[in-house]
Amino acid sequence: MITVSNLTLRRGGSTVLDQIDLQIPDKGIVAIIGPNGAGKSTLLHSLAGLQKPDSGTVEIGGGDIHNMKEQDRAKVLSFLTQSQGAVPRLSVRDLISFGRWPHHRGRPTAEDRAIIDDAIDRFDLNALESREVESLSGGQKQRAYIAMAYAQSTPWMFLDEPLAALDPKYTRDIMDRLRGLKDRSILIVLHDLSVAANHADWVIGLKGGSVHCAGAWDEVITSETLSDLYEVRLRLTEVENQKTVIWG
Amino acid sequence: MKKMTLVVLGLALLISASLLIGATNIFSGDLDTGLILAVSRVPRTFAAILAGAGLALAGVVTQQVVQNRLVEPSLVGTPEAAMIGLLAITLIAPGAPVIAKMSVAATTALIGTFGFFLLARMVPRRDPMLLPLTGMIYAGILGAAATYVAWITDLVQYINIWQSGEFSGVLRGRYELLWIIAALAVALYFLADRITILGLGEDYARSLGLNYRQTVYLGLAIVALMVAVIVVTVGAMPFVGLVVPNIVSRIWGDNLRRNLPIIALLGAVFVLGSDVIGRIVRWPYEIPAATIFAIVGAVIFLWLLNVRKAGSHG
Structure with a gap:
């Protein structure tokens, strides 16, 4: 369980994360979704202890992640960052x-x-x-x-948009492999809502730096919540037993 | 491993050449051969080996810290910052012992290099050329400041000496500071994994449990100290730190635990080779090793930019 209380992070003059309170359950795949600029990546970095918040705490495995030594933190969670140009040989x-x-x-x-x-x-x-x-x-x-x-x-794996720029074959491949990791909890930033709909057990919808909705996917996410979250009419539907999100 | 054997063999050949070649013929019998070897040729050979290894190692550490293969100390202002320190100590305490001068130079080199590191954090990463360009401008400003101070205090000659690395003045008793590089190289070997991890970027470094800041400071301190020692004893030599790590990276990859010794060896080969060539081309006069290397290095670097990268390595 990750317990986030009152997490606030400002950068420049603007508030990127605004008083976030969350209790994220263990096991399974937890997706962070939301429009561009909602603060998804910042939230992931901050939960991982990689970005210090202005206030608030993040408790994973009994301790505040921001007060842990790097060495101890590396045994609690692993982190996949968005690719940044230079790849070492x-x-x-x-x-x-x-x-x-x-x-x-x-x-x-x-x-x-x-x-x-x-x-x-x-x-x-x-x-x-x-x-x-x-x-x-x-x-x-x-x-x-x-x-x-x-x-x-590590018990937790944090993945920042691992599917960015991947074709459908690899998207499928990676999500299936992640699904197969039964003994890990996975917190993942996702852009593709259909992928999230089919794979996420739990979801955090982020909008303007605040939690818009959070909970088990099936309980929280409807066409209405998605439309409200992204400010465009969206419809959550099912085609041949697969969930999909289309423009409504 | 065949290429590695070649490097070791090359170094062995160059060491023999370096001991044999010079303005005086050690086989003529007129002079005390043992004395020439002990006082001049052996120190000179060691100096070139140590300086070459140091420059190459300082280059790879700089590249890993800022995650950019196109930089090296002389492209980020390290030697210029060292020169500013040297000027300051020369003006304040002209009679200070070399070790004191070196310490001051190392301190200002560290400040200057760290300044570049802070600057690098603000440069967008999308285009890898931006960082070396920023570094060149930064180094240019530091260099101009050094030249200005030297100009008004009548010390321009010193700047010229510090800027062009060469080994003709190396004698027993005047180069021993360079052995600091050997000690630093050993320290660096223990940090090899950490420096490799720095190359993965700050997010990975920190989530792999590395104390990122401490490792960066330590790396930059080693770079500053190596460069300062080299500038004080033999003068700066640009591009060794750029060319050597790039060649090694292309052939053997970036796992520094495995490659640091190769980088050090190849740096030694290039600098000692340049020094030996510099002694031959206008015999009995000499051309500075830095000048020779600038030519050889430029050609190699252009070639590197064009050859296709190797697909795999062990």
Whole structure:
């Protein structure tokens, strides 16, 4: 459980996050949705302890994330950031190995190696493990970075728009793999509402830096809440047993 | 590993060449060969090796800290900042021992480099060329300030000496400070994983449990100290820190735990090679190693910009 109380974050003159109160449940996939500029990425960074709020607390695993040492925090949550241009020339295996760094700090044990092998297997990267991350396609690259986060073996995985710029095949592939991680809780910023509708167990709708709606997807999200959240008429519907969101 | 053997072999050859080649013929029998070797040739060879290794290592650390392959200390104002410190101590306490001068230079180099780091955080990352351009302007301003102060205080000669790295003046007793680089290189090796993680960016570095700020400060302090020692003893040598890490990155990748020794070795090869060439082309006169390297380095760098990157490595 993540308990967020009164989280406020200002940048320049504007309030990016405004008195956020949340109790986010463990297990399953929690999606953060909302229009552009709603503060989704900032919320994720702030919950991860990567961006200090002006006030408020974020409690994960019994402690305030902003008062934890970096070393301890790295055992509570892993973080996938939006790709930022420069990719180091590391092999896929080397990249994933760095996921274990918080645990071994430079001296990998047999257990670390076993976990790295498992991450490579689970994300189907065996054929790519000695390739440079830089040389991979967008979808493969994202899979490698998620495998690194997975290898960190944290109860929480925070993913900031992991599906940005991915085609339907990789979108499906990555969401299916995330679904398969039964022992992890996943907090994920999503843009594609149909993906969120089919995969999210829980949802946080963010608008103008405030919580617009939060709760189990099926209980909270209707066509009306989505239309109100995005300020455009949207319809949540079902086609051949799959949920989808269309313009209404 | 074949390429690695080549690098080691190259260094061994260059060391022999460096010991044998010079204005005096050590086989002529007129002079005390042992004395020439001990007082001049051996120190000179060590100086070039240490300076080369230091410049290359300082280059890779700078690149990792700001996540940009197109920068190096001389493109971010580090040597210029060191020169400002050297000018200050020369004016205030002209008779200060070298170690004091070096300490002051290292301090101002650190301040100058850190200033660039703060500046780099404000530069948008979308175009990787923006950062080196910003750095060149920043270095230009620091350099102009140094030249101005030197001009009005009649110390322009010093600036010229500090700016053009060369090894003809290296004698026993005048280069030993460079051994600090060997110590720093060992320290850097223990930080190798951390420096690699810095290259993944601040978000990853911090979520992988790295104390980001402390690691950046430590990295920049090592860069500043290495550059200051080099400027004080043999003079600045631009582009070694740019070219060498880029070559190593292309061939062996960016895992520094594995590659720091190669970077240091290749830096030594290039600088010692430049010094040896500089001694040969106009024998018995000499051309500064920095000048030779500027030519060789520019050609290599242009080639690097054009060759296709290798797809994989072990």
